[in-house]
Amino acid sequence: MEKVDKIFQNKELNPNVSVDCVIFGFDFEKLNVLLIDRGSNVGPRLALPGNLIYNSENLNQAGSRVLDELTGLKNIYLEQVGAFGDPDRINNKSDQEWLKSIRAEPTARVITVAYFSLVKMADYLPQASSFAKTAEWVSVNEITELAFDHIDILNAAKGKLKEKIKTQPIGFNLLPEKFTLSQLHRLYESILEKPLDKRNFRRKIQKLDIVTSIKEKQRGVPHKPSQLFIFNQEKYQLLTETGFDNFGF
Amino acid sequence: MEKVDKIFQNKELNPNVSVDCVIFGFDFEKLNVLLIDRGSNVGPRLALPGNLIYNSENLNQAGSRVLDELTGLKNIYLEQVGAFGDPDRINNKSDQEWLKSIRAEPTARVITVAYFSLVKMADYLPQASSFAKTAEWVSVNEITELAFDHIDILNAAKGKLKEKIKTQPIGFNLLPEKFTLSQLHRLYESILEKPLDKRNFRRKIQKLDIVTSIKEKQRGVPHKPSQLFIFNQEKYQLLTETGFDNFGF
DNA sequence: TTACTTTGTGTCATTTTAACACTTTCAAAT
DNA sequence: ATTTGAAAGTGTTAAAATGACACAAAGTAA
Known part of the structure; x- marks a missing residue:
C-alpha cells in the first residue's frame, strides 16, 4: 500500500x-x-x-x-x-x-x-x-x-x-428553478444558434410534458406577466423509459 | 529553439x-x-x-x-x-x-x-x-x-x-468500396443495436441519394444477386450545404 | 387613457415515419 | 430438367410530426 x-x-x-x-x-x-x-x-x-x-x-x-x-x-x-x-x-x-x-x-x-x-x-x-x-x-x-x-x-x-x-434536458441547469417558456425558448435559440418558431417550440415542450406550470406568474414586468414553470424530472424519466431518444431540434 | x-x-x-x-x-x-x-x-x-x-x-x-x-x-x-x-x-x-x-x-x-x-x-x-x-x-x-x-x-x-x-456517413469506412444495401443495412443495425425495417431503410438511403448504383452485381451467391453501390462523397457534400443535419435514425 | 411590450394561442398543408407481404433471381441439390 | 432454399427487391397507407403563419390579452409607464 x-x-x-x-x-x-x-x-x-x-x-x-x-x-x-x-x-x-x-x-x-x-x-x-x-x-x-x-x-x-x-x-x-x-x-x-x-x-x-x-x-x-x-x-x-x-x-x-x-x-x-x-x-x-x-x-x-x-x-x-x-x-x-x-x-x-x-x-x-x-x-x-x-x-x-x-x-x-x-x-x-x-x-x-x-x-x-x-x-x-x-x-x-x-x-x-x-x-x-x-x-x-x-x-x-x-x-x-x-x-x-x-x-x-x-x-x-x-x-x-x-x-x-438536442438529446438531454440539461438546459435547465442554466435556468433558475422557476422559469418562463420564453426564457427556455431563448436559451435553446442561444445554444443552437438558430431561430426557433415560438409556437412550435412551446407546442413541442408542452407535448413532451417535462415542464409543469406552477401557481405563480412573473411580477413587476411592464407587459403581460408570464406563467412560471419548473422542470419535471419524474416525467422526463418516464419519457426515457418509453424509448425517448431526442428532442427533434 | x-x-x-x-x-x-x-x-x-x-x-x-x-x-x-x-x-x-x-x-x-x-x-x-x-x-x-x-x-x-x-x-x-x-x-x-x-x-x-x-x-x-x-x-x-x-x-x-x-x-x-x-x-x-x-x-x-x-x-x-x-x-x-x-x-x-x-x-x-x-x-x-x-x-x-x-x-x-x-x-x-x-x-x-x-x-x-x-x-x-x-x-x-x-x-x-x-x-x-x-x-x-x-x-x-x-x-x-x-x-x-x-x-x-x-x-x-x-x-x-x-x-x-446518426449524423455523419462514417459507416462506409467499415465497408469495401463496393457494397450492397443489405450490407449497409446490417451495418446500421449492428451499430445502433436495433432492428431497422428493410424497406424503410432502403428508401431513406436512396432518397438521400448518397449512394450510387454501379453496373455490377454480386456474383456466385446462391440467391438473387444484389446490386452493388458506392458511396458518393460529392452528393453528400451537396446535402450538407443544403442544411442536412442527421439521418433520422 | 393611451402607448408600449411581451405573452399566449390554433389551424392547415406538407413531410416524414412506421407497419406490412409477396415476387424475383440465382446456385445447389436431386 | 426440376425443385428447393435463400436473400433481393419493391409500394401503399394511416398516423404523426413539422413548418409556416397573425392577432388578442395583460400588464406597466407615461
Whole structure:
C-alpha cells in the first residue's frame, strides 16, 4: 500500500496533465462563459480557468475542483469535452512566462482535459467575489481570442453542448428553478444558434410534458406577466423509459 | 529553439499520458473490435491496443501511430472518444506486472486518451500477420471483460460511434468500396443495436441519394444477386450545404 | 387613457415515419 | 430438367410530426 502510494506520487501535482473548464452561464439573452482575466502584460488577456491535476484525484474530481476553487460552487453539471494538447499549444512567449509565474515547476509538455459545466449565472457574480483571481462573464459571441489553444477548446465545448441539448434536458441547469417558456425558448435559440418558431417550440415542450406550470406568474414586468414553470424530472424519466431518444431540434 | 526542445523533452515518451485505440471492423454480420492477446498469465487476457505518447507528437498522431504499429494501416478514420484515468485504473497485480514488462519505466499515474477507428476488416487479417504482438478480432457482443478500465473505454467508444453514425456517413469506412444495401443495412443495425425495417431503410438511403448504383452485381451467391453501390462523397457534400443535419435514425 | 411590450394561442398543408407481404433471381441439390 | 432454399427487391397507407403563419390579452409607464 505504501508502495502503491509511492509509485503514484499521490498528493502531488502531475506536471503533464491539466484540466480546463468551459463554464457556461445564461443571462436570459445569450450564452456566456466565465473567463480568467490574466491582466494586460500577457498575450490574450482572457483564458479558461484550469489547473494541473493531482495524482490522487480522478479527472472528474479535478474538473469539479477547478470549478469549485474559482466559484465556490459544488454539485454542478459537468461533462468532459475531450483531451487537447499539441506539443506547440503554448504558442507565445508571454503565455510561457505567465505559466511559470503561476506554477512551481517548469513547464513540461502538458495535455489538458477539457470540461464544460452549466451554472446558473445568479449563483456566481464575479464582482461580489473576493477571490484572488479575477473572473468575468463574457458573451460567447464576443470571444475572438483566448490564451493557448483555449479557443479550440471553447469551440469544441460549444459544439458538444449543442449536440447534447438536442438529446438531454440539461438546459435547465442554466435556468433558475422557476422559469418562463420564453426564457427556455431563448436559451435553446442561444445554444443552437438558430431561430426557433415560438409556437412550435412551446407546442413541442408542452407535448413532451417535462415542464409543469406552477401557481405563480412573473411580477413587476411592464407587459403581460408570464406563467412560471419548473422542470419535471419524474416525467422526463418516464419519457426515457418509453424509448425517448431526442428532442427533434 | 534548442531551449524549447529541451523543455518539452521531445523524442521522449511521456510517462503520464497514453493513447488506447478501439479499432472497429465489420464482418457483414456484426461489429468487431481488434484486441491484443496478452497471454494467459495475466488477469483478463484481452486488452485494447495502446501505448505511451511521445512528447513530440500530438494526440491524433499518437492514435494513428498506435493503429499503424499494430496493423500497418495509414490514413484511417480516427476520432477521439475522450480521456480516461482514475488513479486506481491499474486495478490488479498482474496488470501492473504486465505493464512493467512492456515499458522501460516504472508505472506512474497514467491518464489515457481513447480513440476509435473504423477499418475494413479485410485490410487486416491477424493470422496473416507476423507482428510480435498477437491481435485478434473479437465480436463486441462477446466482450465481457478487458484489462484495466478498457471495458469503460469500449463502451464509451460504442456510444460515440452510435451517436456519430446518426449524423455523419462514417459507416462506409467499415465497408469495401463496393457494397450492397443489405450490407449497409446490417451495418446500421449492428451499430445502433436495433432492428431497422428493410424497406424503410432502403428508401431513406436512396432518397438521400448518397449512394450510387454501379453496373455490377454480386456474383456466385446462391440467391438473387444484389446490386452493388458506392458511396458518393460529392452528393453528400451537396446535402450538407443544403442544411442536412442527421439521418433520422 | 393611451402607448408600449411581451405573452399566449390554433389551424392547415406538407413531410416524414412506421407497419406490412409477396415476387424475383440465382446456385445447389436431386 | 426440376425443385428447393435463400436473400433481393419493391409500394401503399394511416398516423404523426413539422413548418409556416397573425392577432388578442395583460400588464406597466407615461
